[in-house]
Amino acid sequence: MILPHIISDPKLIVRKEVLIKELARQRIETYKLWPSIHLPHSPRRTGISRAHKQIVEWAADEGLEEVAIFEDDIWFPSPDGWEYFVSKKPKFYDLYLSGITRGELVNGKVKRYTGQFGYFIHEKYYDTFLRTDEKLDIDGAQSGRGDFHVCYPFAAFCYPGWSNNQNGVVDYSHLLIGREIHGFGLMNDKADAKRFSDAAKTLM
Helix, strand or coil: CCCEEEECCCCHHHHHHCCCCHHHHCCCCCCCEEEEECCCCCCCCHHHHHHHHHHHHHHHCCCCCEEEEEEEEEEEECHHHHHHHHHCCCCCCEEECCCCECCCEEEECCCECCCCEEEEEEEHHHHHHCCCCCCCCCCCHHCCCCCEECCCCCCEEEEEEEEECCCCECCHHHHHHCCCCCCCCCCCCHHHHHHHHHHCCCCC
């Protein structure tokens, strides 16, 4: 059984309620919540980086071959999205991403991407990941450093809402135009992006 490890801000009560509902919809009964990290005298990206790293460091200490990490705004549009994501996991990878906001996909891989709301990380990439410069965004900072696979059609995306990194409400649905999402289909235009965004908002 795969245990997702989820970064969650305990101050965002409604967001946690949405997360718990989404986990139940995906039939994920066992998981572990890790607190988000806020550093008052550092850029927000530094706290986000450390929040991801705390889980990877724990996985390394435990001798785990891989670990699944979610951010608490993850959304699987299909009811079987989590199962689908796991079933498509390649045998060999450094990072396996459930979806991305930006990045050029070539044969199911990316060299540079943004969006790290759901992913597996393999033990052979732990040390590289833990050496990531915390002055940079944790996702963009991985550029060119490893073997990055993306589940396609995307298994998951981040639903519209508060972003600690942007310190405001964001909606990245328009970035899906031209992409295909499991359980939703191909996003052809702005109308599809709005339909996707509206569907995501039903979680709240």
